Amino acid sequence: MSEERRLEVLRAIVEDYVATQEPVGSRALVERHHLGVSPATIRNDMATLEDEGYITQPHTSAGRIPTDKGYRMFVDRLATVKAMSPAERRAIETFLAGAVDVDDVIQRSVKVLAQLTNQVAIVQYPSLTRSTVRHIELVALESARMLLVVITSSGRVEQRIVELEETPNEELVADLRSRIIRATVGERLPEASLNLAEIIGTFAPGDRPIVTSIVTTLSQTFSNERSDERIAVGGTANLARFGADFDTAIRPVLEALEEQVVLLKLLGEASRPRPTDHPQVRIGSETGHEGFAGTAVVSSPYGSDAEILATLGTVGPTRMDYPGTIAAVGAVARYVGRILADG
Template identity: 80%
Template structure:
């Protein structure tokens, strides 16, 4: 019973500190929360929580604020993910459903996530290497050029133009397209790339230069991993809203936002559903005042990439976790429908 009561005191302090940005005292807890005990008991509980490393006193006043350990306890044992309002859910669905391609989906996801959380939003572009081949098209252009179009299960459209040494006939292009589709449809891109090499020797010798040029370009497209390292960032202006206690952390956050690799590292090994890293759990001492909430996204529960938010450790974790989870689910549905 004592442990449960102290956990309730910790929950109340975290919620009040996030709301007010001020250290929380026993008097405030009595006035704002029905804890069912006297102020003296609450003070004893606060002292015990401080001794255990869950709270700290920023100065000599009686108020306390949560430590990273306190936030971790709050997230792991106390926080209940807030349900988004109907208006918020409709806003996400309406805004994201208007996207015209995967790049537009990413940019819209960044914008809506930053708006919902009032934090910095980070969205990784869908990984080509984790995608499967949905469609391959060959289009004869003027002269001896051929346009290769690849559509992946992540909704990404890749286009390449091949300059050939000779103009291919319609029959050869049609036959090559059919074989390419049979060999690669539904395959993950790395595996599809390996299967392409086997096709060249199945064509007549005179056709192999054309086939080889197209197949080589297509294989290079399948093995291109640049999208794995691309992220979009939004909500930078929200840094100004975090309060004076976050001023010293703004510069490291801005520096981190300039490095794609750092941002991917901050998202961490995200899981399906919100994953929270607090303070030094981010792996960077200069971001010790920062927390990251992230999740993977993809169609039908697959993991194509990650998205999340970055803000002060003093954040509304339940609301942020709800927003990150909801946007990840909606993006996954859109990719699945695409």
């Protein structure tokens, strides 16, 4: 019982410090929370928590504030994540559903996530090396030209025009379209590119120049899609809202935010099997970058049950609303994944 009670005291200290930005004393805990024990017992619990490294006293005669270890215990023991209100869920869905393409989805996701959390939002563009081919279309144009349309599972649409030596007949176009679709649809882009190379030799020698031109262009399109290790960042102005205790951390955070490699590493690989898992929380030194020593990062992969596309998340002070942030990051990740899967 004493251990559970100390956890309740720690939870109350975290919640009060996040809400007030002021160190929390035993008297405040007695007045604001119904812990069912005497003030002396609470003081003893706070002393134990301090000895164990979960809280600290920033200066003499002050109350206590959580340490990174204390925040970690708080997050690990969260029984429930704060539920998004129906209005918040509708706002997310409506705002993201209005996107016209993948770039618009990403930019809208950054904006809504920054607004929901009042933190810095980071969204990784879909990693198309992990994407699969959803559809390929070949459209014959005038003057011996062919329009190639590639649609990936991330919702990206790419178009290429191929200049051919001569106009192919309808039978060849239909046959080539059928073989390309069988070889690529449902395959990840690198594997689809390899499969395309094997198609050329299956056609009659007289048709191979046309087939080679089309297949080569498609392969180049797949290869070019490896370049999307891009990051969208929004809400950096929110860093100024966190109070004087965060002022010293702002500059290194801003400098780190300018480094795309750092951000990609910060979000980490979306390696978990399902994007519907709870978002990951890294606190202080757990971020792996000294510029983020005073921050916490909440991140989640997005995509579908069958395929993870990339990761999104937020950066804020360790003194953040963890239940609310976890809920917001998880909700936006689910909506983004759903929109791209249905696109």
